[in-house]
Each structure stands twice: as C-alpha cells, then as structure tokens.
Amino acid sequence: MSFKHLPLLGTAELIGALKLxxxxxxxxxxxxxRVTHNAWRRRPSxxxxxxxxxxxxxxxxxAWLTMFEVGALLALGRRQEALLLTEASRSVHQVTHPGPPR
Incomplete structure (x- = not known):
C-alpha cells in the first residue's frame, strides 16, 4: 500500500469517517x-x-480522494454507494465512459 500521492489529511479523514x-x-x-496507473498507461501521446x-x-x-473513497466503499461492501459516487464524479467532471450505453 502506498500513500505517496494521496493527500494525507483528506485520506486520514476518510479513514476515520468510514472507520476503515x-x-x-x-x-x-x-x-x-491502480486507476491512476491505468490512466497513465492510456495517456495521450x-x-x-x-x-x-x-x-x-x-x-x-x-480526484485522489474520490478514488480512495470509492475503493473504501467497495472494501466495506457498499458497492451501490461506490457506483453512485463514481457516476457523480463522472457527471461533475464530464468524463465520457467508453462502453455500452446504460
């Protein structure tokens, strides 16, 4: 586990709030x-x-905190909340999701 790029104060707050x-x-x-590494591998030329x-x-x-929180929610078995947070983040940042329409 590496906290190298994660903002420590925000990460600590999430750990405490979610009781991880x-x-x-x-x-x-x-x-x-992993998400960031995948984005790096797919970065523009x-x-x-x-x-x-x-x-x-x-x-x-x-973005780091959002990814951490999604991972935390998944680790807690709160998949639906993780999906809602992911969708909200995409909407706010207007990120297009390649894949089949929902």
Missing part, C-alpha cells in the same frame, strides 16, 4: 493507484514522455 481497518485502507489506496510519478503528481487531490 488496515486491510480496507490498503485496498482503497491500492484501488486509487503528447504526454508520452511522462513517468508514472510525474503523471500521478498532476492528478488533483480531489
């Missing part, structure tokens, strides 16, 4: 890093020279 145990905390942090750490440093604190 160490295993759940690790799962949430790992999910945030004009960002092709960036290392993962350089790319991760450009991800906003809000």
């Amino acid at each position: 145990n160490p295993k759940q905390t690790a799962a949430a942090a790992n999910l945030a890093h 004009h960002k092709g020279g960036q290392t993962y750490d350089e790319f991760a440093a450009t991800v906003s604190d809000c």
Whole structure:
C-alpha cells in the first residue's frame, strides 16, 4: 500500500469517517493507484514522455480522494454507494465512459 500521492489529511479523514481497518485502507489506496496507473498507461501521446510519478503528481487531490473513497466503499461492501459516487464524479467532471450505453 502506498500513500505517496494521496493527500494525507483528506485520506486520514476518510479513514476515520468510514472507520476503515488496515486491510480496507490498503485496498482503497491500492484501488486509487491502480486507476491512476491505468490512466497513465492510456495517456495521450503528447504526454508520452511522462513517468508514472510525474503523471500521478498532476492528478488533483480531489480526484485522489474520490478514488480512495470509492475503493473504501467497495472494501466495506457498499458497492451501490461506490457506483453512485463514481457516476457523480463522472457527471461533475464530464468524463465520457467508453462502453455500452446504460
């Protein structure tokens, strides 16, 4: 588990608010890093020279915390809330989701 890019204060607040145990905390942090790593691998060609750490440093604190919270909710078995948070985040940031229409 790495907290290297996660904003520590916000992450600590989520851990406390959701009462995460160490295993759940690790799962949430790992999910945030996996999502970011996938985005880095799919980055546009004009960002092709960036290392993962350089790319991760450009991800906003809000995005890191949202990914961490989604991971935490999944670790707690609260899948529906995680899906709602993901959809709300996409709506706010107007991210298009490739895939079949819902």
